Amino acid sequence: MIYMDKVDYNQEIKQAQYNGSLIQVGDELNIQITGYDELAIKPFNINTISNTNVKEASDATSLQSYIVNKQGEITMPVLGNIPVTGKTIDEVKVDLEERLKKYLVEPIVIIKPINLKIVFLGKFGAAGMKVHDNEKLNILQAIALGGGTSEDADLKNIRLIRNVNGVDETYVLDVTDYAITTSPYYYLQNNDILYAVPDKNAQIAANKNAYWMKGMAGFGFLITIYTLFFR
Template identity: 35%
Template structure:
C-alpha cells in the first residue's frame, strides 16, 4: 500500500512541475491598483522623425495643377531599340531620406529640417511654407521604414515593419507570437539608437509599472531581446511538450500496472 502512496505523490509532483510558474504571469498585482494609480501610468507617445528615416510626402490642393511642382513624378526606364525610354510611375512612390543633419531636400522649398518632428508637425510646417505658393495646401507625410527587431526567446524572432505611428513593447511581443515559457519576463532588454548613441534599458513584464516606462512605446530600429531564464533549457515546442507528457503518462501507467501485478502475486503467495 505504501508503494501506491509513493506513486500518487510522484504523480502530484509531476503535475505541479507542469503547471505554469509564477514568473511567467504578466502584470502581477494589476487588479489591486487604484484608478488613480492606473491614471498615473497612462502616457501618450507619438513617433518622431530621426536621421535615416525614409519619408513619403504628398501635397494636394483644390487645384491639382498648382501642386504639381511639389509632387515630382517617379520615373522607371525600359530598354527599347531607340534606347531607354522613361515611363512615369506612381507619384506616391517618391520618397525622401532624412540625412545625417536631419534635413530633407524638397522640391521648390529646398532643405527642410525634419528630425525631431512628428509626422503631423512636419506636415503643418510644410503646409505653412507651401501656402506662399498654393492656396490651402494639404500635406500628407508617411514614415516608410519604421522597423523593430525581436530576438531571443520569442516564438517568431525577426525584423518587423510597423505600419502604424507607434507600437508598444507588448504589441511587439504579441506580433512575434509571445515569449517562450523559458524567457525571463523580468529582464527584457530594449536597445535603442538615440542620435548615434546606443541606449539600453531593462523591463519587467510581470510588473504593471511597465505602463509608465519611457520604453513602453518602442521607437524605430529598436531591438528587443528576451533572454532565457538561467539554468533553464530552451523552450520546447508544443509538439515536444505533448510528446513528453505522453511519455510521462505511459511511464506512470506502466509502473502502476507492474506494481498492481507485484502486489497481486505477493498476496497470492501469502494465501
C-alpha cells in the first residue's frame, strides 16, 4: 500500500497544527503537583485518597490517577471538583496552577493522560481497540498501530468517527494525498474510531476471480465425470 503518493510539488504544504486532544468523560489523567515546599504540597498529592474517581498509585513515586466523571470533572484533594472536559491538557494544567497559587508558591502541575484508545474497524491488519501512550498520534501513525491497511482497502475513503459534545461525527480522509498533513483531522483524539472502507473496484475484481475459480472448479468436475463414464 502506498500512502501520500499524491503530491503537488508546486503547492506549499503546511503541517497541521497540533492543538492538543480534548479531554472526555471516562478519560484517565495522571496528575502530580510539585513545588519548592515539599511539606506544603503534600496534601495535594495523597495517593491513598478514598474517592470514586481517584486510583491509588502503585508506589510512592507513581503519579496519582484521576478518572473524569460523568459530570466532566475530576475531584482533587483540597481543590475539590475541577471541570476538565472539552479542555486540552495544557489548559487544565494552567487552570490547576492558578487555583494552587492560593495555597502554594509557584506550583508546577504535571499531567499525563493514560490508557489512550483508538478503535480500528474494517480493512485493517489488526482491527479492534488499541491502547497507546502517544498524546500526539497522527492518522498515519494510527494506521501503523492498526497493523496497516489490507490491499483491498480504499485509502481515499478512510472514515474517522469522532464523538463531539455527545454526538458522533464522521469525516472522510484521503491518506493517498500528502495534503492530509494539513487536515484538522490529521491528529487524532482519544477514543476516535477509524474505519477502513473496502475498495469497491477491488471487491468487484475479487468477486470476478471467485466466480471464475468456481466456474473452473465446476468445469473440472464435469471433465472428471465425462472421463470416468464416457471413455
